[in-house]
Amino acid sequence: MGKIPFDIEAALPLVADAVRPYPKAAMFELAERGYRTVFQQLVACVVSIRTRDEESLPLSVRLFDRAPTAAEVAVLTPEQIAALIRPATFWDRKAVQIRDIARRVADDFGGDLPCDEATLRSFSGVGVKCANLALGIACTQRGGAAAGLGGPDDAADPEPERRLIAVDVHVHRVTNRWGYVSAPTPEKTMEALAGVLPPRYDVEINALLVPFGKHICTGVRPKCSTCPVRDPCQQVGVTSHR
Numbered sequence: 001m002g003k004i005p006f007d008i009e010a011a012l013p014l015v016a017d018a019v020r021p022y023p024k025a026a027m028f029e030l031a032e033r034g035y036r037t038v039f040q041q042l043v044a045c046v047v048s049i050r051t052r053d054e055e056s057l058p059l060s061v062r063l064f065d066r067a068p069t070a071a072e073v074a075v076l077t078p079e080q081i082a083a084l085i086r087p088a089t090f091w092d093r094k095a096v097q098i099r100d101i102a103r104r105v106a107d108d109f110g111g112d113l114p115c116d117e118a119t120l121r122s123f124s125g126v127g128v129k130c131a132n133l134a135l136g137i138a139c140t141q142r143g144g145a146a147a148g149l150g151g152p153d154d155a156a157d158p159e160p161e162r163r164l165i166a167v168d169v170h171v172h173r174v175t176n177r178w179g180y181v182s183a184p185t186p187e188k189t190m191e192a193l194a195g196v197l198p199p200r201y202d203v204e205i206n207a208l209l210v211p212f213g214k215h216i217c218t219g220v221r222p223k224c225s226t227c228p229v230r231d232p233c234q235q236v237g238v239t240s241h242r
């Protein structure tokens with residue numbers, strides 16, 4: 001007998017329960033600790049690129065504890081920033097990018113980065129994932145499952161043309177294994193999700209599937225035998241599991 005169609009409304013609360021014991025994704029954890037301006041979220045995402053959350057989270061905290069605002073980061077030298085974010089991957093290049101972001105935010109925006117995707121994407125080193133995460137966390141009231149999953153009745157859908165889906169390797173892998181989308185790359189998965197995911201889950205999908213992908217639907221031998229969504233999951237591409 002075939003699997004039942006994947007019901008995202010039913011699955012996400014189960015995923016939220018399953019990931020509750022695990023650390024939150026770094027940017028959601030930072031927001032919960034009070035580092036939630038658009039500038040801080042954007043810089044934290046730059047620090048996190050190709051760097052594990054366990055490493056990038058304390059590095060971002062160290063940077064913001066030294067210099068919490070764009071104006072304060074802007075007067076640091078790249079060497080001083082590098083010393084704070086090292087050993088993040090590409091720490092030397094990121095230090096220059098962060099200093100340049102801070103200078104522009106301080107000089108052109110009065111220190112207050114607007115909630116505008118085009119502005120965020122205009123910075124060197126900022127891709128669509130970081131822009132969507134920063135906007136989703138800093139610019140909406142629905143800061144993700146960390147604060148409680150927004151269910152169907154909790155919030156109205158945002159404007160449909162302004163999607164804020166941030167797809168990393170975990171969101172890409174899990175949603176494709178589910179059979180919810182079928183796409184070869186994270187970028188294509190983002191496009192596919194925009195066509196099927198209710199907009200109210202744009203932010204939550206990242207908050208939930210990063211820890212779910214790290215601890216349950218792992219890259220190698222996912223924990224299917226105890227997975228709360230194994231009934232609807234199509235297990236696409238899964239050849240061995242626990």
Ligand code: SF4
Pocket residue numbers: 174177178216217218222223224227228229230231233234235236238241
């Ligand atoms: S059943 Fe397996 S492949 Fe599907 S979501 Fe769960 S852990 Fe991942």
